[in-house]
Amino acid sequence: MIGSVHFVPNLTIGAPVIKSLRKHTKAYLDCHLMVTNPIDYVEPLGDAGASGFTFHVEVSKENWQQIIQEIKSKGMRPGVALRPGTPIEEVYPLVESENPVEMVLVMTVEPGFGGQKFMPEMMAKVENLRKRYPSLDIEVDGGLGPSTIEMAASAGANCIVAGSSVFGSPEPAQVILHMRKAVDGAQHGN
Structure with missing residues (x-):
């Protein structure tokens, strides 16, 4: 979470840290911005x-098309996130536009703090997205671990x-392996 005007109250990692990390890895560095002016x-x-x-x-109802264009112009992959209380229909225009987002992040906790309890009722949003957009990348964040990954x-x-x-x-390696296997198994029907 980055920024000076915050959508949530805490700050995690900014551009200087990303720049430092990039010097040491070719890994995918995914930035989820919970800020008022992304x-x-x-x-x-x-x-x-x-x-x-x-x-x-x-926070982007007025300028999401511009945000997506600028993200792509800087060589990054655009994604859109929504809080638990936001209806899933609000992301449809961003996925269906001529210049769409490439991933939707469904928050299963209120953004801002780690360690919150997973909200299973958010899985209806994930199911809806998967049915409507079979090839879309759908990310889930919040309360995920060995007891919730299957869901x-x-x-x-x-x-x-x-x-x-x-x-x-x-x-930690065992937790990562377990979660990776659950996702791979669900994708391949195992």
Whole structure:
């Protein structure tokens, strides 16, 4: 979460950290911005080497087309996120436009703080998206771990964000492996 005017109250990683990380990895560096003015961060994050840039639909109703265009012009992959209380229909225009987002992030907790409890009722949004857009990347963030991954994967999520369940585990590699297998199995019908 980056920015000076925040959609959520805490700040995590900014462009200087992305720039430092990029020097040491070719990994996909995905930036989820929970800020009021995401367009202000497109250029700095693109210049720093970010791979993906996900902004919130709730703060971009007036300029989402411009945001998507600028994200792509900086060589990043655009995504849109929505909070639990936001109807899924609000992202349809961004997925269906001539210049669409390439990923939708369904938040299964209120954005801003780690360690929150997974909201299973958000899986209806994931199922809806998967049915409507079979090839869309659908990401789920919030409360994901060994006890909730099957629910997200079977609903149609193919991108998973996990923090507390991985970093708080005595065996993080095992948690990652378990979650990866769940998503791969759901995608391949196993």
